Amino acid sequence: MVKLFESIAFRGVELGNRIVVSPMGMYSADNGYVTPFHLVHYGKFAMGGAGLVFVEQTSVSRKGRITNGDPGLWEDGQIDGMRQIVHVIKSQGSKAAIQINHGGRKSSQQRAFRGNSHLTDRDIEMGEETWVPTGPSDVAFSDGFQTPIPLSKDGLTGVRDAFVATARRAVLAGFDVIELHMAHGYLLQSFLSPLANFRTDEYGGSLENRMRFPLEVTRAVRAALPSATPLFVRISATDWIDGGWEIEDSIVFSRKLKELGVDLVDCSTGGNLRAGSTNANLGRGPGYQVPFAERIRHEAAIATGAVGMIRTPDFAEKILQDGRADLIFMARQMLFDPFWALHAAEHFGLTGNFEKWPEQYAWWLAKWGGALRANGESLDGLERYREAAE
Ligand SMILES: Cc1cc2nc3c(=O)[nH]c(=O)nc-3n(C[C@H](O)[C@H](O)[C@H](O)COP(=O)(O)O)c2cc1C
Structure with a gap:
């Protein structure tokens, strides 16, 4: 049996195969509202046979957007466009997932395909909106980025409630799976990482304190979801920086996530920086993040998703056969070949x-x-x- 094409269930949701289109920001929404581009973009992956298609990181608040082009679900009017995307994805037999996010100190940037950096005066002249981001502490992400305003206790409650309200709207839109974005240096991961969190209250300092806010958000979102709806969490399993968040922290954190009813840990890495530096020491090569999915799966006894430079059907299949992950997330290869899943089925002689x-x-x-x-x-x-x- 080819494992890649074995179905798998999370709570009340059965995926027809283990192939997931990983969340990919397209930075093409209009004031937080999705457009016809998104319908075509996501519909194509569903037609291509992936078991689960992720809608990109979607903001829980206007000021939580990474860029002016991020989609949002911070107001009810945004539900309808998402519902259409869900409808298109499901019409092709795939299940629909959404990743919800707050950009934290990485908010108010230029769209990735226009440079992925802070907004310049010229961008602002061209109509891009800019705002002061919030974060755990008043430490900028990198040179040239704005210094965030540290969130007060009330601010934290507001963000938590925004995640809950967004998750509810996502359910109303019909999404089968909700994922919390706790990776890549955005708000929730910046609470976890000692590279970004310098708080002296109960939300900073020890590992237990740094995990507190992300776990509060998890608990509140889980409580707001129907029991049949799976909750995934994407983490950066390591910052790849000395003195930063490490795989051992991720294992402790994943055990806590499991206790709170999280169904899968989606194991990415990196995306966070030490103040003043510009480059994290990223490991690169085929499947470079798979060892993290493997360790978390075994040591925290929770289902994991493997992601990062997984391109060929044989390699994806081997990761599953070797028990290193439960789902295979793929991003760039899906842009190159949206019909990857169908081609993989052909490769294995299944169709x-x-x-x-x-x-x-x-x-x-x-x-x-x-x-x-x-x-x-x-x-x-x-x-x-x-x-x-x-
Ligand atoms: C265009 C693009 C946009 C991305 N946007 C997101 C995102 O919204 N959320 C996220 O967690 N990761 C995002 N990523 C990271 C991917 O989901 C994935 O983890 C990464 O690209 C490694 O997988 P790959 O080697 O299969 O591309 C993005 C990647 C790309 C290429």
């Missing part, structure tokens, strides 16, 4: 008659495969047509 493809395509592809073979031609995947299709 000799293209039966996993949209029925509107399958018959034609099978016929075409036959015609190509008769011509002595071959096109990767298509040569595995069945006699019956000729």
